[in-house]
Amino acid sequence: MKKQLFLIFSLLGCFSLSAQSKKPNILYILVDQWRAQSIGYAGDQVVKTPHLDQLEKESLNLRKTVSGMPVCSPHRASLITGQYPLTHGVFMNDVLLDSNSTTIAKTYKQEGYQTAYIGKWHMDGHGRSSYIPVSRRQGFDYWKALECTHDYNHSEYYSGDSPVKKTWESYDAIAQSEDVVKYLKAQSKSSQPFMLFISIGSPHDPYQTAPEKYRNMYENVEIKLRDNVPLENREKAIKDARGYYAHMTAIDDCVGQMWQALKDQGLDENTILVFSSDHGDLLGSHGAWNKQQPYEESIRVPFLLHYPKVFGKKGKKLDVLLNTPDIMPTLLGLTRMKVPKTVEGRDFSSILTGKKKDDVSYTLISCVQPFGQWPRAKGGREYRGLVSNRYTYVKDLQGPWLLFDNKNDPFQLTNLVNQTKVREVQSQMEKALQSELKMRKDEFKSGLSYVKQWNYLIDETETVPYQKVNYQGIPIKDLSTGYPQNTK
Known part of the structure; x- marks a missing residue:
């Protein structure tokens, strides 16, 4: 009898040890066009984000995180490749991300993870509503996604291996979050760790399309705009902000639902939960809208990292200069996995855990080719720049363009470029920028030279058309040769 009891307790001990040493899960919540400044915990007194505010109190808040190329597809491709x-x-x-790329999903899959993707993809380049076959899903198995849509109340997607298009039953962020909850319930019974991405299309414009319940919350609320919104843009900015905030509060409820599901299923302790965005939104700041430009409202994104098993549940604000290519290696570092040689980003995991001093002084921002919502006709231009903990320095093809002291001028109202009083700062940042570009083998050429190098077809605004037609409006039937795509 004693021998049997010893055997039982030994087995239970092994099971307990196995459960404790299980690799952490990952739930990555990616939203579209949510700037870092527009959250309750970041100081916005109008927007209602109670769940994110609570999550921030129990997470690492990487409040200096930058979207190095602040526009949809470039961010997503850098996020999943680390390049x-x-x-x-x-x-x-x-445009198409090469299907042979070494990606975060393929890497985790090799380590025994179940991989899943729900929502907006935007890395396939075969038309925004086209079916994406398994061979182009970059290692994600569970699949409920569409290339791109911002029709949030009639949002379509493909599921599994079926080429038959489906429609989310409600406002897509809510329906997609409910699918995440179902997935988490199923995974709580699995011995395999999982890596799940949910990519939500809002609060990207159109702004006035959140469910009525959320729009009503901001209908009669006084909107406080940022100090850098010109007077002539205020009326439009106020109207757009009401819708922008409505989307945000809807998403906040979704975040709360998914986080609660982790707790309910006993997964919260050993899951790395990330909340972030692909880029910000100018929303009238500097008289501009949307993204791509090198201003704070465009490049700065939220980044909350919640991992109780390692960081506990006491929130901490960190000023590390995390950039998009750094996310993949940092997650791999936190899960004690080898970073592929193809990855160019930095692994910040040792800095986050306090094992290593933060030695990153600058991080790169760029626009290789202006297009879409920021074409040349609206001032679009190629640029390269650096962001430090205090300054933003940017060059275009003509030379130094912008220099802001973000500490003393948080709204970037005064361009200090080429001024005598900051000559030494500008010189240091110029030298550091040249060093960074040399390391990246970036010759900083005209955008059209890179378009030609990668064999992309563009229209008269120098934008890759997202419909399955060329710039003359002629339908293209053979996507393998006729549609803009990555041929490298």
């Missing part, structure tokens, strides 16, 4: 845009080639929207 800079001139390496993976996705420096514009609506």
Whole structure:
């Protein structure tokens, strides 16, 4: 009898040890066009984000996180490859990320993870509503996704291996979050770790399309705009902000639902939960809208990292300069996995855990080719720049363009470029920028030279058309040869 009891307790001990040493899960919540400044915990007194505010209290808040190329497809491609845009080639929207790329999903899959993707993809380049076969899903198995849509209330997707298009039953962020909850319930019974991405299309414009319940919350609320919104843009900015905030509060409820599901299923302790965005939104700041430009409202994104098993549940604000290519290696570092040689980003995991001093002084921002919502006709231009903990320095093809002291001028109202009083700062940042570009093998040429190098077809605005037609409006039937795509 004693021998049997010993055997039982030994087996239970082994099971307990196995459960404790299980690799951490990952739930990555990626939203579209949510700037870092527009969250309750970041100081916005109008927007209602109670779940994110609570999550921030129990997470690492990497409040200096930068979207190095602040536009949809480039961010996503850098996120899942750990590479800079001139390496993976996705420096514009609506082009194909090479299906042979070494990606985060393929890497985790090799380590025994179940991989899943729900929502907006935007890395396939075969038209925004086209079916994406398994061979182009970059290692994600569970699949409920569409290339791109911002029709949030009639949002379509493909599921599994079926080429039959389906429609989310409600406002897509809500329906997609409910699918995440179902997935988490199923995974709580599995011995395999999982890596799940949910990519939500809002709060990207159109702004006035959140469910009525959320729009009503901001209908009669006084909107406080940022100090850098010009007077002539205020009326439009206020109207758009009401819708922008409505989307945000809807998403906040979704985040709360998914986080609660992790707790309910006993997964919260050993799951790395990330909340972030692909880029920000100018929303009238500097008289501009949307993204791509090198201003704070465009490049700065939220990044909350919740991992109780390692960091506990006491929130901490960190000023590390995390950039998009750094996310993949940092997650791999936190899960004690080897970083592939193809990855160019830095692994910040040792800095986050306090094992290593933060030695990153600058991080790179760029626009290889202006397009879409920021074409040359609206001032679009190629640029390269550096962001430090205090300054933003940017060059275009003509030379130094912008220099802001973000500490003393948080709204970037005064361009200090070429001024005598900051000559030494500008010189240091110029030298550091040249060093960074040399390391990245970035010759900083005209955008059209890179378009030609990667064999992308563009229209008269120098934008890759996202419909399955060329710039003359002629339908293209053979996507393998006739549609803009990455041929490298």
